[in-house]
Amino acid sequence: MLDKDPVFKYGDWRIMAKTKMSGAKAVIESLYKENVEVIFGYPGGQVLPLYDALYDADIRHILVRHEQAAAHAADGYARATGKAGVCLATSGPGATNLVTGIATAYMDSIPVIAITGQVPRPLIGNDAFQEANITGITLPITKHNYLVQESGDIPRIFKEAFYIAQTGRPGPVLIDIPKDTQTEIIEFEYPEEIKLRGYKPTYVGNEQQIKKAASLILKAEKPIFYVGGGVIFSNATEELRAIAETIMASVTTTLMGMGAFPSAHPLSVGMLGMHGTRYANYAIQESDLIIAVGVRFDDRVTGKISAFAPNAKIIHIDIDPAEIGKNVRVDVPIVGDAKNVLKTLLKYVKPEHAKTETWNKKITAWKKEYPLSYKKDKLLRPQFVVEQISEVCPDAIIVTEVGQNQMWAAQFFNYKNPRTFISSGGLGTMGYGFPAAMGAKVGKPESTVIDIAGDGSFQMNSQELATVVQNDIPVIVAILNNGFLGMVRQWQELFFSRRYSETCLEGSVDFVKLAEAYGALGLRATKKSEVKDVIEEAVKSGCPTIIDFVVEREENVSPMVPAGAAINEILDLE
Amino acid sequence: MKHTLAVLVENKPGVLTRVAGLFSRRGFNIESLAVGVTENPDTSRITIVVSGDDRVLEQVMKQLNKLIDVIRVSDLPAGESVNRELALIKVGVDSSTRAEVMQIVDVFRAKIVDVGIKSLVVEATGDESKINAMEQLLRQFGIKEMVRTGKVAMNRGAKAVQVEKR
Numbered sequence: 001m002l003d004k005d006p007v008f009k010y011g012d013w014r015i016m017a018k019t020k021m022s023g024a025k026a027v028i029e030s031l032y033k034e035n036v037e038v039i040f041g042y043p044g045g046q047v048l049p050l051y052d053a054l055y056d057a058d059i060r061h062i063l064v065r066h067e068q069a070a071a072h073a074a075d076g077y078a079r080a081t082g083k084a085g086v087c088l089a090t091s092g093p094g095a096t097n098l099v100t101g102i103a104t105a106y107m108d109s110i111p112v113i114a115i116t117g118q119v120p121r122p123l124i125g126n127d128a129f130q131e132a133n134i135t136g137i138t139l140p141i142t143k144h145n146y147l148v149q150e151s152g153d154i155p156r157i158f159k160e161a162f163y164i165a166q167t168g169r170p171g172p173v174l175i176d177i178p179k180d181t182q183t184e185i186i187e188f189e190y191p192e193e194i195k196l197r198g199y200k201p202t203y204v205g206n207e208q209q210i211k212k213a214a215s216l217i218l219k220a221e222k223p224i225f226y227v228g229g230g231v232i233f234s235n236a237t238e239e240l241r242a243i244a245e246t247i248m249a250s251v252t253t254t255l256m257g258m259g260a261f262p263s264a265h266p267l268s269v270g271m272l273g274m275h276g277t278r279y280a281n282y283a284i285q286e287s288d289l290i291i292a293v294g295v296r297f298d299d300r301v302t303g304k305i306s307a308f309a310p311n312a313k314i315i316h317i318d319i320d321p322a323e324i325g326k327n328v329r330v331d332v333p334i335v336g337d338a339k340n341v342l343k344t345l346l347k348y349v350k351p352e353h354a355k356t357e358t359w360n361k362k363i364t365a366w367k368k369e370y371p372l373s374y375k376k377d378k379l380l381r382p383q384f385v386v387e388q389i390s391e392v393c394p395d396a397i398i399v400t401e402v403g404q405n406q407m408w409a410a411q412f413f414n415y416k417n418p419r420t421f422i423s424s425g426g427l428g429t430m431g432y433g434f435p436a437a438m439g440a441k442v443g444k445p446e447s448t449v450i451d452i453a454g455d456g457s458f459q460m461n462s463q464e465l466a467t468v469v470q471n472d473i474p475v476i477v478a479i480l481n482n483g484f485l486g487m488v489r490q491w492q493e494l495f496f497s498r499r500y501s502e503t504c505l506e507g508s509v510d511f512v513k514l515a516e517a518y519g520a521l522g523l524r525a526t527k528k529s530e531v532k533d534v535i536e537e538a539v540k541s542g543c544p545t546i547i548d549f550v551v552e553r554e555e556n557v558s559p560m561v562p563a564g565a566a567i568n569e570i571l572d573l574e
Numbered sequence: 575m576k577h578t579l580a581v582l583v584e585n586k587p588g589v590l591t592r593v594a595g596l597f598s599r600r601g602f603n604i605e606s607l608a609v610g611v612t613e614n615p616d617t618s619r620i621t622i623v624v625s626g627d628d629r630v631l632e633q634v635m636k637q638l639n640k641l642i643d644v645i646r647v648s649d650l651p652a653g654e655s656v657n658r659e660l661a662l663i664k665v666g667v668d669s670s671t672r673a674e675v676m677q678i679v680d681v682f683r684a685k686i687v688d689v690g691i692k693s694l695v696v697e698a699t700g701d702e703s704k705i706n707a708m709e710q711l712l713r714q715f716g717i718k719e720m721v722r723t724g725k726v727a728m729n730r731g732a733k734a735v736q737v738e739k740r
Contacts, residue, residue, distance in 0.1 A: 135588070136591070197584070197737060198583070198643055199642045321639070322633065322636035322639070325629070
């Protein structure tokens, strides 16, 4: 059937209306219309026609070594560039291997398009070879999903999928394409308009509500901004900075919000929550007004919810109405796009209104008294490694794995710009960092991309070394190697009397040799004096590199709010 | 506290799964659910009775609204809406009890839709309390089988739940 396709060039402007082509080619053409430059994928039986169409298409395909990595790479690409990332897998196991990656993207509101092959329509429901009901499986972890039932629907479904993924509160959308719809000939016409009766995101905030918010801000003596990923997704960082400087209010960010406000800005109080700074947590607890922007009052942020910010009124700005009032009571809800709302809000506040001088002095005093710190001795401590990375590569995109490495990366790197901190915040997916770094590097080839990793997390997707070498994607993996599943070990130390049940990773692979086995560069540092040199060497090499930092084994992430405590009941750990 | 929601959805395969899946995932309780097509064949209407306080209701409505295939969600307040359920009840009878059963059916303005030697099938419509009361009375004769549709509801007066609002 395929060889009877009419001849045309992909992306040809002449392909406008009603050109005949196979379903598979219609998929490629739809991706063209959406300006997709790269796909992360893995072939298989039910996507053979799609891969055949890809063969001479002008889209870069990056062959991963496990479908999970394809989903994470698409996610990392999306976070670094702001454009939807695309991943592709076959039916059954290929599709189910995407699931963790899709769930990760869903929890952090990342626009990912996951394309899966499905068994031919007549076989659906028959428990055919490599059949899995992937639309059913991903129902609770996608913003929306589609099973292509008519090949003619492919252009419309792609148009809708990209629109849904990238608008409103972004999120992953899955498109499941039965093999027989890939080979049928259809008349390709990419729709200009989208007709979705049930989907109309609100971008502009209600003016009355914004005025109400402004009047609360004018009255506040102890205001604080609490901002998250929503600020980054709506490109609202400039507006945030402008308004914070106008009313002279401090800004604390969530993990997802790192980079939304410069870490070194005098009004920045860093991250809040379980491993946030003391001063951010104190400021939140004592504030009389919280201006929450693009956040969801997650339990890692609020601690004991009934004790959260007892004296504060709350203004909550979010594009998703369902987030407002979900976890805390809100005084002024504003549904809308953060950028739009902050812009409007800025009209109603003036610098002369700021009454925050006393409050800011107090915060500054807290900052002096309780800085983030670690023991500065001769030993190689992981925090030192992160600080050195920050010094040597101040403009790098930092990607993290999950656990202690993630928290140290958040605490000790000096973030200046949005989209430079990429981490699995909501789902907390170990193994996320390396493939996501790969996606980020593909999207931002001019940036240095560093995965700050743990030895545990890295080994969950280390097979992707083959991918970065084959496709020449020079990411740097900085392993803070402590031979433990560090965060779990930390909890065992604190709450289970140091009974280190199954958290010791002694006997792990030699990471330098592992890198070399794949044809990547392997470096190691065991002393403080070696750290800077190996980072510089890695950057200079221009190759995919693993640096094995052999760090103090039982270092803890500090400070820490124990689970279930109020966020000002924060402990320093040695 | 029970709330009745009218949910307009795309009349497409899989939509009911999305709605039901949302309830189970978010831990909301469905008391009853009835679904059918509306005056517009592209649109179906689901009537859901959900229990929970006002906060739960708010979350249910907001989460439902987030589903792409959900077009509109309305809360139908008890006093301001017409609520109906339909029940089919198979009652065991003999020559001595048949007349009495028929009398009860008459009082409730229900209908007998099938007559057998040993049984009657009663069709009853009404609000939940009426169906419950009738069930109670028929129980003494022996209910062999019963099926209820779940509640459907509509605003009183000119106010209507339609796709286009505002």
